[in-house]
Amino acid sequence: xxxxxxxxxxxxxxxxxxxxxxTPIQEATLIACREExxxxxLSPTGTGKTLAFLLPLIERLKPGVEGAQAMVVVPSRExxxxxxxxxxxxxxxxxxxxxxxxxxxxxxxxxxxxxxPSIIIGTPGRLNDHLEKGNIDARxxxxxxxxxxxxxxxxxxxxxxxxxIEQLPAVRRRYLTSATDMDExxxxxxxxRPIRLNxxxxxxxxxRVNTYVVHSESKDxxxxxxxxxxxxxxxQAIVFCxxxxxxxxxxxxxxxxxxxxxxxxxxxxxxxxxxxLYKFRCSSxxxxxxxxxxxxxxxxxxxxxxxxxxxxxxEEAYIHRTGRTARWNAEGSSYLILHSEERVxxxxxxxxxxxxxxxxxGRPQPPVWSTLYxxxxxxxxINKVDIAGFLYKKGGLTRDDVGNIDVHDYYAYVAVSRTxxxxxxxxxxxxxxKGMKTRIEVAR
Numbered sequence: 001x002x003x004x005x006x007x008x009x010x011x012x013x014x015x016x017x018x019x020x021x022x023t024p025i026q027e028a029t030l031i032a033c034r035e036e037x038x039x040x041x042l043s044p045t046g047t048g049k050t051l052a053f054l055l056p057l058i059e060r061l062k063p064g065v066e067g068a069q070a071m072v073v074v075p076s077r078e079x080x081x082x083x084x085x086x087x088x089x090x091x092x093x094x095x096x097x098x099x100x101x102x103x104x105x106x107x108x109x110x111x112x113x114x115x116x117p118s119i120i121i122g123t124p125g126r127l128n129d130h131l132e133k134g135n136i137d138a139r140x141x142x143x144x145x146x147x148x149x150x151x152x153x154x155x156x157x158x159x160x161x162x163x164x165i166e167q168l169p170a171v172r173r174r175y176l177t178s179a180t181d182m183d184e185x186x187x188x189x190x191x192x193r194p195i196r197l198n199x200x201x202x203x204x205x206x207x208r209v210n211t212y213v214v215h216s217e218s219k220d221x222x223x224x225x226x227x228x229x230x231x232x233x234x235x236q237a238i239v240f241c242x243x244x245x246x247x248x249x250x251x252x253x254x255x256x257x258x259x260x261x262x263x264x265x266x267x268x269x270x271x272x273x274x275x276x277l278y279k280f281r282c283s284s285x286x287x288x289x290x291x292x293x294x295x296x297x298x299x300x301x302x303x304x305x306x307x308x309x310x311x312x313x314x315e316e317a318y319i320h321r322t323g324r325t326a327r328w329n330a331e332g333s334s335y336l337i338l339h340s341e342e343r344v345x346x347x348x349x350x351x352x353x354x355x356x357x358x359x360x361x362g363r364p365q366p367p368v369w370s371t372l373y374x375x376x377x378x379x380x381x382i383n384k385v386d387i388a389g390f391l392y393k394k395g396g397l398t399r400d401d402v403g404n405i406d407v408h409d410y411y412a413y414v415a416v417s418r419t420x421x422x423x424x425x426x427x428x429x430x431x432x433x434k435g436m437k438t439r440i441e442v443a444r
Contacts, residue, residue: 006055007058007059009058009092009093010055010058010059012090012091013054013055013058013090013091013092016089016090016091017051017086017089017090019051022051022055023047023048025041025043025047025048025049025052025197025199026048026051026052026055028197029041029052029053029055029056029197030052030055030056032195032197033053033056033059033173033175034056034059035195037193037194037195038173038174038175038176038190038191038192038193038194038195039056039174039175039176039194039195039196039197040149040175040176040177040185040191040194040195040196040197041053041175041176041177041178041197041199042177042178042179042180042181042196042197042198042199042200043177043179043197043199043200044179044199044200044319044323045179045296045319045320045323045324046323046324047199049147049177049178049179050082050083050086050147051086052177053072053145053147053175053177054083054086054087054090056175057070057119057143057145058092058094060142060143060173061092061094061118061119063093065118065140066116066140067137067139067140067141068117068118068119068120068136068137068140068141069094069118069119069140069141069142069143070118070119070120070141070142070143070144070145071119071120071121071122071127071136071141071143071144071145071168072119072120072121072122072145072146072147073122073123073124073127073144073145073146073147073152073161073164074121074122074123074147074148074152075123075124075147075148075151075152075157075296076100076123076293076296077098077100077101077102077123077270078273078277078293078296078298079147079148079296079298080098080099080100080121080122080123081098081100081274082298083096083098083121083147084096084097084098084121087119087121094117094118094119095115095116095117095118095119096117096118096119096120096121097111097112097115097117097119097120097121098121098122099120099121099122099123099126099127099130100122100123100126101123101125101126102270103270105126105129105130105133105135108126108130108135109130109133109135112130112135112136120136120141124152124157124160124161124163124164125160127164128160128163128164128167131164131167131168132167138167138168138169138170139169139170140170141168141170141171142170142171142172142173143171143172143173143174143175144165144168144171144173144174144175145174145175145176145177146161146174146175146176146177146189147177147178148177148178148179148296149176149177149178149182149185150178150180150181150182150316151178151296153182153185153186153189154182158186158188161186161188161189162186162188165188165189165190166188171190174189174190174191174194176189176191176194179200179296179319179320179323180200180316180319180320181198181200208331208332209322209325209331209332209333209334210331210332210333210334210353211333211334211335211336211348211351211352211353212333212334212335212336212352212353212354212355213335213336213338213344213352213353213354213355214228214335214336214337214338214354214355214357215338215339215340215354216337216338216339217339217340218339219339219341221309221337221339222249222250222253224337224357225239225250225253225307225309225337226253226254226257226259227357227358227361228307228335228337228355228357229259229287229364230358230361230362230363230364231357231358231361232304232305232364232365233365234304234365235286235302235303235304235305236280236283236286236287236288236300236302236303236304236305237286237287237288237303237304237305237306237307238287238288238289238290238294238300238303238305238306238307238321238324239287239288239289239290239307239309240290240291240292240294240295240306240307240308240309240310240312240321241289241290241291241309241310242291242292242310242311242312242313243291243310244265244266244267244291246309246310247263247264247265247289247290247291248263248265250263250289250309251263251289254287254289258363259287259363259364260284260285260286260287260364260366260367261285261286261287261288261289262276262277262279262280262285262287262288262289263276263288263289263290264276264277264280264288264289264290264291264293264294265290265291265293266291266293275371275413275443276288277298277300278371278404278406278413279371279413279443280300281300281404282369282371282403282404282406282413282415283367283368283369283403283415284367284369284370284371284415284418285367286364286365286366286367287364288300292312292317292320292321294324295317295320295321295323295324296320298324300324303324303325303332304325304331304332304333305325305332305333305335306321306322306324306325306332306333306334306335307335307337308321308334308335308336308337309337311336311338311342311345312345315345315347318345318347318348321334322334335355336348336352366418367418368417368418369403369415369416369417369418370415370416370417370418370421370442371413371414371415371416371442371443372413372414372415372416372421372424372440372441372442372443373411373412373413373439373440373441373442373443373444374387374411374412374413374414374433374438374439374440375410375411375438375439375440376410376411376412376433376436376438377407377408377409377410377411377412378407378408378409378410379409379410380410380434380436381434382407382412382433382434383407384405384407386433386434387405387407387412387414387433388402388405390428390431390433391414391416391424391428394427394428394431395420395424395427395428396423396424396427397416397417397420397424400417401416401417401420402414402415402416402417403415403416403417413443421442425440425441425442428440
């Protein structure tokens with residue numbers, strides 16, 4: 001195993017992540033970050049950018065330092081949570097913590113006092129809140145990462161981003177990453193003479209994505225979408241809509257058709273969104289209907305079908321949407337549903353085929369798994385082993401019947417074989433987990 005002269009913490013982290021070797025992009029980024037310059041990494045979605053910047057961060061962290069040493073700025077809470085989860089899985093001696101809107105800043109401040117994070121991951125607005133209140137000591141932060149920097153630095157975010165950066169006087173190194181470039185990086189970022197690693201021209205996914213046009217007889221594409229979903233013989237699909245209202249409308253239609261799906265957009269409560277993503281990740285739902293919020297920062301490794309219910313607003317948006325498929329050398333397909341007045345965007349004119357919908361198609365295949373909600377979590381001293389053991393012993397399940405288990409502070413989700421759910425719920429009715437009664441039901 002060649003760890004490219006990694007230190008013991010980096011080697012241990014990769015071992016715990018079950019990663020045997022770095023990708024060429026990760027190796028190049030690590031080498032570049034060992035120089036004195038700032039670094040800009042441009043790389044397609046699904047090429048491991050999170051690990052590419054976390055590994056150099058580990059090298060820069062110093063033991064025994066009180067206060068945060070690095071800050072990672074992200075455009076969305078989902079991306080903050082994703083990076084935080086990777087850090088936790090790395091099990092480093094330095095702790096990370098994510099901060100974002102949608103929950104009480106006071107609760108986050110209390111958690112900071114207990115966690116004492118060395119790495120703060122957050123959205124610009126919430127980071128400003130904590131910096132202004134003195135909850136984060138900016139004097140110790142020497143490294144700044146801006147992930148999805150094109151999104152963080154677009155016009156709508158620039159004011160907040162400048163405010164964050166102006167409150168970080170001790171930053172000496174800056175790492176910027178994204179799957180799309182921007183014409184000019186604003187001077188307020190402090191980026192000077194960066195090493196640019198541009199892997200966008202080498203589109204690693206291009207040859208593995210089949211692009212199709214699906215013709216809709218009417219502007220209302222709902223029935224066409226349903227027929228398209230019915231034509232798939234397997235695999236998961238993300239349906240992208242341009243507006244929250246459209247997501248809700250598509251969701252209502254698919255619900256009428258009794259399709260197993262999840263809806264996802266920024267207008268939903270955080271817990272609802274987390275549940276939707278969990279159910280999609282663990283394959284207890286085969287379809288995710290979403291705005292472009294799902295186009296960035298989500299770790300969903302095995303999406304086979306990307307459906308553009310609405311045309312993306314730009315080539316950049318298309319790149320991020322399609323980047324959800326053909327990840328890690330897998331293959332995938334991208335479908336544009338077009339009515340008679342719509343045309344294929346100019347940036348996609350080559351290599352696009354018509355996708356003929358079958359005149360008769362069965363119903364969409366039901367998922368293999370079902371998700372259970374368990375009303376106890378980490379704060380109740382419940383862990384994954386406790387849940388699995390309970391399901392084996394009391395529910396009569398085998399290891400093959402239990403999938404992903406996700407334990408939160410006060411509740412947990414677990415994927416179980418859909419064919420075993422009814423019998424399982426009957427067997428565990430009234431049973432206790434670690435001596436505690438709790439609610440166990442199919443997650444809605």
